Amino acid sequence: MNYNLICTDIDGTLLNADRYLSDTTVSAFANLPTDTVGVNFPTVLASSRMPSAMYYLQEGLGIKNAPLIAYNGGLILGENGVCIESHTMPLGILEALLPHHAKYTYNLSIYADDDWFTDQEDFWSLREINNTRVTPTYQSALDSLETLRKAQRAPHKLMCMGDVGEIDSIVSHLSDIYSDAVHLYRSKDTYLEITPKHIDKAKALRILLENNFDFGMDTVMAFGDNHNDEELIKHAGFGVAVANATDQLKRLANYVSPFTNKEDAVAKAIERFVSGQ
Known part of the structure; x- marks a missing residue:
């Protein structure tokens, strides 16, 4: 299967024991296929974090100004930080x-x-x-x-x-x-x-895809580890649970990595399923 976009959670999924991107992870994203004019493979970070707590990770991955999903779907930002949707509480x-x-x-x-x-x-x-x-x-x-x-x-x-x-x-x-x-x-x-109440990462990603891309959830590879990733893993074309994920998330996933976030689970799955496509 060919994938058009990677969407990944951050804490407990993408980051290593030092709460940053390992060299292996940076290399895996750098080696993703580019299109005919050299545009980076679409990658969306989806987290409970605020945007500023995600920007330095985007820079580390070489995807500065890419779309992102903050606050578990409460704030959806398109390319260059353009606000697509914002959901707040009273x-x-x-x-x-x-x-x-x-x-x-x-x-x-x-x-x-x-x-x-x-x-x-x-x-x-x-x-x-x-x-x-x-x-x-x-x-x-x-x-x-x-x-x-x-x-x-x-x-x-x-x-x-x-x-x-x-x-x-x-x-x-x-x-x-x-x-x-x-x-x-x-x-x-x-x-x-x-x-x-009524937000989640999958809903946010669907909205983002409708606004910024010409494909749907069926060609998305998604990564997660915890309860707030369940809808994303369930509805993505290929949902990956890292080894340290909750039992429920593993049951929902298409693939359960034998590796934890501290063992570069995301990078190893990308190398296995995406880099050679």
Whole structure:
């Protein structure tokens, strides 16, 4: 089968133990076939990350200014950063979380467009800075709420990082009232990502293909490792789960790599299935 585009998750899928691109991965993407005028093989990064936390990886792969899918499908950017679609959540959800946040110590990070707001430099924010190479704007959550309200903006994502019990409490606090409006996704026991309900990477990729390309999902090779990749792996023409993926994702995949993200799973699958096509 011939593939026309690669769409890959980032954390736990594409990046190595150093949270970056291995030489093997960079080489695999560099060796992808080009078209008759030398244009790069289409590659789309799809992540829960904000755009700025993806740009340096695009540069590393030699696909600067390529389309991308941020916030698990909440923000779809075409070539050169042109916004195709943007899905945010009501400011009332952030407002409802503030009294709860005031009682606990978890980090509350607020993402809107390409801005990241959080109230303090702590273990969690420093960890995210290290992982994503983005520095937040430090201000109180209340000030962030007012900043967004005055600009008539709304969050693409809220992320809560902290003690497992505190994260459990957030889920209980929000799920009864806002379960129809937001998706509460735990990438780890200590991480909770809150995004608009009816978005996913597969929906976003379909929209991107309709706007920027002349082929459909059936010729896409997709890679993932976690629950937020399920729709993408299910609906891509060829879905690949890395060895460290969840059991559910492996069941949905067309191919389960014997290699983890730390063992260059994406690169090895590209070399096996795409480079020689």
